[in-house]
Amino acid sequence: MNLKVKSKKINDFTYELSISAAWKDIKSDFESSKKKVAKETKISGFRKGKIPENILMSQYLPNVELAFIQDFCEKYYILSLQKEKLNPINQANLKDIDFSYENDLSFKAEFEIEPKISLPKFKKDMVSVEKVNFISNDKEVEDTINNILMSQSEIKKIDKGSEDGDFMLADFQEIDSSGLPIIGQKTEKKFISIGQEPITGANKEILLNKNVGDEVRVSIDSENGNKIFKVSIHSIERRIPPKLDEDFVKKVDPNCDGVDQWKTNIKESIQKEYEKKSEEMFNSGIIDQFIKMVNPILPPSMFDSYLENIVNEVKASPQGSNLEENTIREQYKTFAENNLKWFLMRKTIIQDLKFEIKNDEIETFISDAIKNNQDQKAEIERFYKKESNRNKLSDDLLDSKVLDLLKDNSKIVEKDMETSDLHHHHNH
Numbered sequence: 001m002n003l004k005v006k007s008k009k010i011n012d013f014t015y016e017l018s019i020s021a022a023w024k025d026i027k028s029d030f031e032s033s034k035k036k037v038a039k040e041t042k043i044s045g046f047r048k049g050k051i052p053e054n055i056l057m058s059q060y061l062p063n064v065e066l067a068f069i070q071d072f073c074e075k076y077y078i079l080s081l082q083k084e085k086l087n088p089i090n091q092a093n094l095k096d097i098d099f100s101y102e103n104d105l106s107f108k109a110e111f112e113i114e115p116k117i118s119l120p121k122f123k124k125d126m127v128s129v130e131k132v133n134f135i136s137n138d139k140e141v142e143d144t145i146n147n148i149l150m151s152q153s154e155i156k157k158i159d160k161g162s163e164d165g166d167f168m169l170a171d172f173q174e175i176d177s178s179g180l181p182i183i184g185q186k187t188e189k190k191f192i193s194i195g196q197e198p199i200t201g202a203n204k205e206i207l208l209n210k211n212v213g214d215e216v217r218v219s220i221d222s223e224n225g226n227k228i229f230k231v232s233i234h235s236i237e238r239r240i241p242p243k244l245d246e247d248f249v250k251k252v253d254p255n256c257d258g259v260d261q262w263k264t265n266i267k268e269s270i271q272k273e274y275e276k277k278s279e280e281m282f283n284s285g286i287i288d289q290f291i292k293m294v295n296p297i298l299p300p301s302m303f304d305s306y307l308e309n310i311v312n313e314v315k316a317s318p319q320g321s322n323l324e325e326n327t328i329r330e331q332y333k334t335f336a337e338n339n340l341k342w343f344l345m346r347k348t349i350i351q352d353l354k355f356e357i358k359n360d361e362i363e364t365f366i367s368d369a370i371k372n373n374q375d376q377k378a379e380i381e382r383f384y385k386k387e388s389n390r391n392k393l394s395d396d397l398l399d400s401k402v403l404d405l406l407k408d409n410s411k412i413v414e415k416d417m418e419t420s421d422l423h424h425h426h427n428h
Contacts, residue, residue: 001021001025001076001079002021002022002025003019003020003021003025003076003079003080003083004019004020004021005017005018005019005080005083005084006018007084007086010110012115012116012297013112013113013114013115013297013299013302014110014111014112014113014299015086015110015111015112015113016108016109016110017077017080017081017084017086017108017109018106018108019076019077019080019106019107019108019109020104020105020106021076021104021105021106022104023102023103023104023105026068026072026105029068029071029072029075030064030068030101032071033064033067033068033071033072034053034056034057034064034068036067036071037056037060037063037064037067038051038053038056041056041060041063043055043059057101061101064101065099065100065101068099069097069099073094073097073105073107074094076105077092077094077109080109086113087113087114088111088112088113089111089112089113089114089299089301089302090111090112090299090301090302090305091111092109092110092111093109093110093111094107094108094109095107095108095109095110096108112299112300112301112302113299114299114302114344114347115296115297115298115299115344116348117294117296117344117345117347117348118294119294119345119348119349119352120293120294122405122408122409123409124408124409124411125409125410125411126290126293126409126410127286127289127290127293127409127410127411128289128410128411128413129282129285129286129289129410129411129412129413130282130285130413130415131278131282131285131412131413131414131415132278132281132282132415132416132417133278133414133415133416133417134271134274134275134277134278134417134418134419135416135417135418135419136267136270136271136274136419137418137419137420138267139420140270140419141263141266141267141270144266144270145244145263145266146241148252149241149242149244149248150239150241152241152242152248152252153239153240153241153242154239154240154242155237155238155239155240156237156238156239156240157235157236157237158212158236158237158238159211159212159236160211160212161209161210161211162194162207162208162209162210162211162233162236163194163208163209163238164194164195164204164208165193165194165195165238165239166193166194166236166237166238167191167192167193167194167236167237167238167239168191168192168193168194168207168233168234168235168236168237169189169190169191169233169234169235169237170189170190170192170231170232170233170234171186171187171188171189171190171231171232171234172186172187172190172229172230172231173185173186173229173230173231173232174186174227174228174229175217175228175229175230176228177228181230189234194207194208198218198220198221199218202219203218203219203220206218207231210233210236211233211236212233212234212235212236213233214232214233215230215231215232215233216230216231216233217229217230217231218231244259245259246258246259249262253265274419282412283403286403286406286407286410287338287342287403287406288338289410290345290406291338291341291342291345294341294345295341296341296344296345298337298340298341298344302340303336303337303340306336306339306340307329307332307333307336310328310332310335310336311325311328311329311332314328314332315328346399346402349402349405350398350402353405355398355401355402356398357394357397357398357401361397362384362390362393362394362397365393365397366380366381366384366393
């Protein structure tokens with residue numbers, strides 16, 4: 001196919017191709033369109049598809065010309081892309097189409113491509129990034145142990161003397177200011193926990209030290225104001241946690257020698273979680289700093305398409321089904337922008353610096369994983385037999401290489417933070 005193609009760069013991500021072809025080179029394609037229209041056209045006096053050529057060309061020439069443009073401009077555009085070695089990221093806008101029977105064809109195609117990112121020359125201390133070192137405390141260990149003990153509790157029925165943390169099964173009958181029940185406003189056998197909303201504050205005090213069969217009045221705030229309920233107690237249940245001793249430890253962790261070692265293991269596990277959180281925050285901070293420095297340009301079509309996918313995913317989730325599309329767009333706009341900028345930057349680093357993951361690096365990672373988790377050897381081997389999991393691992397190892405490069409060229413500012421400060425910050 002003898003196509004004449006002129007390429008014009010409009011900006012960093014937009015190209016325009018001017019495409020032309022001589023009649024002699026497109027005549028056979030025009031004939032194909034002519035046959036297609038003839039097959040689909042029915043006029044009186046002739047069977048469908050049997051229309052004589054002279055009638056077709058005299059009465060239906062505009063239809064044939066339009067069919068040719070629709071069928072073959074896209075084909076010539078794709079051939080032109082291959083010729084120019086360009087990869088569009090959106091649907092091209094085909095315009096300025098000029099064609100008539102037995103004449104040359106010309107048209108233009110405008111489209112977007114992934115922009116070429118110019119990376120800075122990497123050098124020491126290019127950016128400054130804070131790294132938080134979390135310092136956990138003994139209270140977190142105690143809380144974790146208490147949660148584990150409570151999860152292993154036995155449930156005991158109580159007849160008298162309700163306490164904080166007990167569960168109750170009760171009827172809630174809304175009453176008016178004179179104490180009479182409001183018809184249709186009764187909830188039977190509602191499950192409540194003393195100390196949990198709405199049984200807190202004054203309501204909690206009212207329900208402490210009560211017995212099965214007792215009736216009390218509580219006041220509960222709602223969207224429609226404060227409401228008074230008569231509460232009839234059907235049953236009381238109490239969680240009785242097991243005693244923390246060697247027998248319990250052996251039950252929950254057979255490889256542990258005793259209570260002290262178990263507490264140490266929990267403390268180490270909590271610390272590891274904080275180290276992981278610290279690393280995630282640090283990695284995110286490094287990426288943000290380099291994105292700000294390089295500031296890649298985003299093609300509008302790329303951004304719109306990615307944000308549209310996010311909106312659809314959120315809308316499809318139970319939490320987002322009732323949200324307005326514009327609200328979701330606004331909420332995820334910055335997230336989408338940063339993700340795409342990182343995608344373009346990461347891709348450029350990998351290409352420019354020729355980063356790759358060799359098979360022996362994958363095998364080494366798998367061997368180390370097995371060495372550190374001998375009891376899960378079979379599961380690890382089975383997991384990494386799947387090609388998709390090996391590909392994901394290869395991608396993760398590439399991520400590590402890119403992040404290591406950025407870390408090597410960053411100034412790291414260490415900062416200690418008590419985890420109690422972190423929880424205090426989250427609670428406010």
